[in-house]
Amino acid sequence: MRSAPSLLALLDAAERGDKPAADALFAGLYSELHRLAKYELARHGAPMSLGATTLLHKAYIEIAAKDTAVFDDCNRFMGYASRVMRGLIIDFARSRHAQKRGGQFEITSLEAEIEDVVDDRELVRISEALDELATVEPDLAQVVDLKFFCGFSFAEVAAMKNISERTVQRKWEKARIYLHRSIRTGLER
Amino acid sequence: MSEISPELSPRKWQEISPYLDHALGVSEEERAAWLINFRKERSDLAGLLEKLLEDHRALVEERFLEYQLPRPVDEPSMAGEILGSYRVLSRIGEGGMGNVWLAERADGRFERQVAIKFLNFAVASQGGAERFKREGRLLGQLAHPHIAELIDAGVTSRGEPYLVLDYVSGRQIDHYCDEHKLGIEKRIELFLDILGAVAHAHTNLIVHRDIKPTNVLVSSAGEVKLLDFGIARLLAGDAGSAAGPPLTMEDGGAMTPLYAAPEQLTGDAITTATDVYALGVLLYILLVGEHPAGPGPHSPAELIKAVLNQDATAPSRATAGKKDAQAAEKRGVSLDRLRRMLRGDLDTIVHKALRKPPHERYGSVTEMADDLRRYLAHQPVSARPDTLRYRARKYLRRHLAGVAVTAVLILLLAGFVAMQAVQLRRIARERDRADRIANFMTGIFKVADPGNKLGDAVTARDVLDQAAAQIDTRLGHDPELQARLMYVMAMAYNNLGLYARSQTLLERSVQLSTAAIGADDVQTLRSRQRLAWSLFQQGRFADAESQQRSLIAAEQNIFGPQNAETIGTMGDLATTLSEERRLPESEKIQREVLDFQKRVLGPEATYTLASMDNLAITLLYEGRAAEAEELESKVLEVQRRVHGTENLTTIHYMMNEAEIEAGMGALDKAEGMCLPLLDLERRVIGPDSPEAAETTYSLASIKAKLGKADDAFLLLRQAIDHGLLPREALALGSDPDFQALHGDPRFDGIVVHARQVAAKKASPAVSN
Numbered sequence: 001m002r003s004a005p006s007l008l009a010l011l012d013a014a015e016r017g018d019k020p021a022a023d024a025l026f027a028g029l030y031s032e033l034h035r036l037a038k039y040e041l042a043r044h045g046a047p048m049s050l051g052a053t054t055l056l057h058k059a060y061i062e063i064a065a066k067d068t069a070v071f072d073d074c075n076r077f078m079g080y081a082s083r084v085m086r087g088l089i090i091d092f093a094r095s096r097h098a099q100k101r102g103g104q105f106e107i108t109s110l111e112a113e114i115e116d117v118v119d120d121r122e123l124v125r126i127s128e129a130l131d132e133l134a135t136v137e138p139d140l141a142q143v144v145d146l147k148f149f150c151g152f153s154f155a156e157v158a159a160m161k162n163i164s165e166r167t168v169q170r171k172w173e174k175a176r177i178y179l180h181r182s183i184r185t186g187l188e189r
Numbered sequence: 190m191s192e193i194s195p196e197l198s199p200r201k202w203q204e205i206s207p208y209l210d211h212a213l214g215v216s217e218e219e220r221a222a223w224l225i226n227f228r229k230e231r232s233d234l235a236g237l238l239e240k241l242l243e244d245h246r247a248l249v250e251e252r253f254l255e256y257q258l259p260r261p262v263d264e265p266s267m268a269g270e271i272l273g274s275y276r277v278l279s280r281i282g283e284g285g286m287g288n289v290w291l292a293e294r295a296d297g298r299f300e301r302q303v304a305i306k307f308l309n310f311a312v313a314s315q316g317g318a319e320r321f322k323r324e325g326r327l328l329g330q331l332a333h334p335h336i337a338e339l340i341d342a343g344v345t346s347r348g349e350p351y352l353v354l355d356y357v358s359g360r361q362i363d364h365y366c367d368e369h370k371l372g373i374e375k376r377i378e379l380f381l382d383i384l385g386a387v388a389h390a391h392t393n394l395i396v397h398r399d400i401k402p403t404n405v406l407v408s409s410a411g412e413v414k415l416l417d418f419g420i421a422r423l424l425a426g427d428a429g430s431a432a433g434p435p436l437t438m439e440d441g442g443a444m445t446p447l448y449a450a451p452e453q454l455t456g457d458a459i460t461t462a463t464d465v466y467a468l469g470v471l472l473y474i475l476l477v478g479e480h481p482a483g484p485g486p487h488s489p490a491e492l493i494k495a496v497l498n499q500d501a502t503a504p505s506r507a508t509a510g511k512k513d514a515q516a517a518e519k520r521g522v523s524l525d526r527l528r529r530m531l532r533g534d535l536d537t538i539v540h541k542a543l544r545k546p547p548h549e550r551y552g553s554v555t556e557m558a559d560d561l562r563r564y565l566a567h568q569p570v571s572a573r574p575d576t577l578r579y580r581a582r583k584y585l586r587r588h589l590a591g592v593a594v595t596a597v598l599i600l601l602l603a604g605f606v607a608m609q610a611v612q613l614r615r616i617a618r619e620r621d622r623a624d625r626i627a628n629f630m631t632g633i634f635k636v637a638d639p640g641n642k643l644g645d646a647v648t649a650r651d652v653l654d655q656a657a658a659q660i661d662t663r664l665g666h667d668p669e670l671q672a673r674l675m676y677v678m679a680m681a682y683n684n685l686g687l688y689a690r691s692q693t694l695l696e697r698s699v700q701l702s703t704a705a706i707g708a709d710d711v712q713t714l715r716s717r718q719r720l721a722w723s724l725f726q727q728g729r730f731a732d733a734e735s736q737q738r739s740l741i742a743a744e745q746n747i748f749g750p751q752n753a754e755t756i757g758t759m760g761d762l763a764t765t766l767s768e769e770r771r772l773p774e775s776e777k778i779q780r781e782v783l784d785f786q787k788r789v790l791g792p793e794a795t796y797t798l799a800s801m802d803n804l805a806i807t808l809l810y811e812g813r814a815a816e817a818e819e820l821e822s823k824v825l826e827v828q829r830r831v832h833g834t835e836n837l838t839t840i841h842y843m844m845n846e847a848e849i850e851a852g853m854g855a856l857d858k859a860e861g862m863c864l865p866l867l868d869l870e871r872r873v874i875g876p877d878s879p880e881a882a883e884t885t886y887s888l889a890s891i892k893a894k895l896g897k898a899d900d901a902f903l904l905l906r907q908a909i910d911h912g913l914l915p916r917e918a919l920a921l922g923s924d925p926d927f928q929a930l931h932g933d934p935r936f937d938g939i940v941v942h943a944r945q946v947a948a949k950k951a952s953p954a955v956s957n
Binding site: 132 | 202203209241244245248254484
């Protein structure tokens, strides 16, 4: 993170609803995650994949090492960074969609298994719906970022947000209903 | 706003959100009842809400958004590349150590598909590449049905090392078990297959170093395969003996030592015990559904602290959270039943595998497997609750290293007195002393019916009490003689377990003989030795130790270091240290003492046997039960041959032997020993003797472990009502040997009863 010392201020401002601060925070975290991903790629010099949670943890450790005062709260960091991570994942999905070649590395979630095939465009639509949901119930959107995009388990999300696992699950279920309506059925405005 | 196509806007969502929360938070039945009411109260929202709930059911069914994130496929691909005799086909996954690709034989000689695993490190030098290939081939010799075969190892032209492995398709074991709702026993059976594989590798001197759920796959046919054997060592590079990479970079816990053993974090030697630890973690996860460090996520710092310093919560107690009902359901049992299944043996087995010091874990994977098989067969396991090492539950019989303890008390007394009488008669002026002894003896023998064998008509204790009562009156003023007789009787009381009486007599004896014959006299020093011993017997170890140390100093001065008396006291000190759990120090002294005694007194001498018995107990405390058993059976063989069975010392050795057997988990054997022993104790020492009570108590604990609760309660009550030492009675509630009875309401009742009886006795012999 280039601008580590100002992160705390950005985070506070973003939490107060300061839009430019939130944008700056997003950009800062984005570039950090991107840089880390590239770094890992270069380090290995071979095709590789990197779990989203791994990347987030690495980012956290790097940032916290630079400024412990800023990120003494890992959970707060994860909440923000997971949103950024979604952006990173969506951008890769989009770029893949746009050009047949060129993606340099991949980001996957939790398990090393063969995934269901998903339409990139649907992923983009989910992201858009999620942004919309974030304006109504930001809490629900964050659960989706952490669980779906970053691959954290219910238990991990519960621990991060200091709420019960059952509550996380209920938030997840609600969010899913919203997203499904938004993507498949369409919301009337 | 029709019911068929209800609208949903962000504003509407905000309005309906709390109701949705409620509806999703209650059970189906509650929800139905609640909805009826809601329809009446909020007819404007009810239609939409029901529609959303319908959506919800469909989404659960469809598993909406529950797939993995898509993986872009336009990276530089290895597909089509030829590596050795293999053609790379497609990527099948990645792990912390690198990517895995599916491949097939390029020369078409076999149909077989393989997995090629690229390791995330570069081999810099030609020598490094050679070493990698060599070690890879070594690992390749590891053939076992539950180990994924390592077919080949190589390095690409770009310097990336890779392994060619048996292609295993399957689910990681914990997921597999949950998905198939395998019960505890089925899980253990699967786990035993893993243990078999690891044991095989260990006999080939290969340590896995990185056992974790993602490395254990179960095929759809239910076959377990262990992956990546020894690969961590390959990754460790040239510092082959140093710690491997315990940091795991997958599973969401980035760079966390989730499955590392303490020695992997501290950089200590990696041994087969390292695998035992990791297997303990794996077993814990299979049984409980979460990591020993508790539900995650854990920061690296938290994990390191947990691995190094915190004992894992016992599996049975770890299942206390809300989600544990789910964990139980995945194991096909109720939460209550799950806790009961885990409590006791499984808690103990897991705990033993997870001990922090490697040498305290199972000595081998096979031992761990044996215990799990015993558990499955409903036999007692060898691992003891960890309290064993730190707390002497059982009151094992210790023996003075420097005195002959004779069981037949009357013979002892008579022999002593007769000898004294003979000696004294030679000296004219001592004749009246000899007469006093003769009168004293006659007085004692009046209580006994001379026509009967000792134990039948009168117990030894009756005789002794009689003698003690008369010692002041019948001997007249003869401090030296009184001191000697007090000493003899104190020994007899000691043998009866009446240590406080023994202590009182010895204190008087020391006083009298110091005054009469001097502090440096052998007799005075012996009385001091026995006095320290009686303190030891009352559990006053610190007092005993300080008295023993000052006595040794005196004896070294007077007799020299290589003297039977000095050595005897050193043996006593070693025994005290053993009870204080200063085991290495104790064992070292004990072996010195034993060396001396074997050399000077002979291998079958009484003191030598006593020291061997004491050493056996120290070995048992050190967790070396097999060595203890071997030693104790040697002791008993000699003791029986030389002194017969109806001998107090023989009885004590027999009690220890039964205790060691029980400690090893040989319950049937121990039970078989206790029954005749109890008979013998009742007959020879008395039905209310501490020995008889204690053997009854041991028998009760064996019955409890064998699942015979009714017998156990009967025997427990008998032991408590008939002579069980108060300190044992008070500790009943926390005695791990009766864990099987916990939860039975009768157990709480008997614990209360034991306390009451112990309180009533209010014996001065209670040390605590």
